[in-house]
Amino acid sequence: MATEELEPDEFASRDFAQGSALAFALISVRSLEKSLEFYRDVIGLSTRGVAATECQIACDDDRPFAARAALMSEPGTPAGRVLLVEFSPPGDAVRRAGDRTTRGLWNLNFYVDDIDASTAALRARDYDFWSEPVTYQVGVDAG
Numbered sequence: 001m002a003t004e005e006l007e008p009d010e011f012a013s014r015d016f017a018q019g020s021a022l023a024f025a026l027i028s029v030r031s032l033e034k035s036l037e038f039y040r041d042v043i044g045l046s047t048r049g050v051a052a053t054e055c056q057i058a059c060d061d062d063r064p065f066a067a068r069a070a071l072m073s074e075p076g077t078p079a080g081r082v083l084l085v086e087f088s089p090p091g092d093a094v095r096r097a098g099d100r101t102t103r104g105l106w107n108l109n110f111y112v113d114d115i116d117a118s119t120a121a122l123r124a125r126d127y128d129f130w131s132e133p134v135t136y137q138v139g140v141d142a143g
Contacts, residue, residue, distance in 0.1 A: 024081040032086035045072035
């Protein structure tokens, strides 16, 4: 599925809600295309397009980085958005393979109607899990 290329100001004006308690969770990715396939085609989130921009992040020097980004969301829902960012050139991974507790975001939760069916569907696509699913009873005010 092709993804629309957006200008940075168009990307920001269309997708970032003002006054939201948490606008999005940012995830740095190695391949924006592969990540889009997962979050869009497997998880079911949507995106309006990809924006290319130059930005600065906290690092050892102040050089700017080029980046491409896509904001993923469930249509009509201002919460639970994921901002996928592919920096160029890509740097070292913050979290090494097999290391579950290093810096950064390492846990992202999605609400589903049937956790066992959702887990089975992901396993059928060869996705691995760190643990078996745990079911919690939450009220209507959760999340």
